[in-house]
Amino acid sequence: MxxxxxxxxxxxxxxxxxxxxxxxxxxxxxxxxxxxxxxxxxxxxxxxxxxxxxxxKSAKNRIHLDFTPDDQQAEVARVVGLGAQHVDIGQGEQSWVVLADPEGNEFCILAGE
CATH class of the missing domain: 3.10.180.10 (2,3-Dihydroxybiphenyl 1,2-Dioxygenase, domain 1)
Structure with a gap:
């Protein structure tokens, strides 16, 4: 299969x-x-x-999307400028940034490669 x-x-x-x-x-x-x-x-x-x-949406996502940019800081700023919000889901200090879309769905922008 x-x-x-x-x-x-x-x-x-x-x-x-x-x-x-x-x-x-x-x-x-x-x-x-x-x-x-x-x-x-x-x-x-x-x-x-x-x-x-x-x-x-009423609870933390059980699955989420991860994105790898060329420049993490620039992409986080761009996406936040479009309406994403920083979200604390208990991740602490990490190399990735957790954001939420306008309906609250969490996603991560990883550190660039």
Missing amino acids: TLRFTEICIDATDIHSLGAWWSEVLGWPLAITEDGDVQLQSAAGPTMLFLSVPEG
């Missing part, structure tokens, strides 16, 4: 706003699916699919 990782689904109360935010952060094109969901397509990997839910 073979599996391919093709998509990560993200619940959101406002799929259009959150999808547009992530599209701007990542530079991935945004499309609306036949079902009316918002989809972002990476040139080299899986898509991000935003699914509408009525409730907001």
